[in-house]
Amino acid sequence: MLRTTFAKTAAFRPLRATFTTTARAMSEGDTGAPPKTGGPGDAFQRRERASEDWAIRQREKERLLELKKKLAEQQQHLQRLSDHIEEITRDQGGEKN
Secondary structure (H helix, E strand, O other), rough: OOHHHHHHHHHHOOOOOOOOOOOOOOOOOOOOOOOOOOOOOOHHHHHHHHHHHHHHHHHHHHHHHHHHHHHHHHHHHHHHHHHHHHHHHHHOOOOOO
16 A cells, blocks of 8 residues: 555656756866966966877877878888889880990
C-alpha cells in the first residue's frame, strides 16, 4: 500500500528547477577576472596567456618541421624526375657525324 501511494505522489509532483542556468559572475579583483582598465591582468592571467602562446608556438614549430620534411621529399622526387629525363634524352641521340 505504501509503495503505490508513494509512486502516485512522486508522479504528480511538479519539478520546480528544471534546466535552470545562471551566469557565472566574477567580482572585480578575483583571480582570472578580466581587468577593469583593460590592462595586462594579474599574474595568473599573464601566466595563462604565456602558456597558451607557448603551446601555439610549439604547434606551429611542429607544422613547420612537417612542411620542411615534405618539401625535401618533393625536391628529391623532382631531382629523380630530372635525372630520368636527362637519361632518356641522352640515349635518343640523333644524327652522329
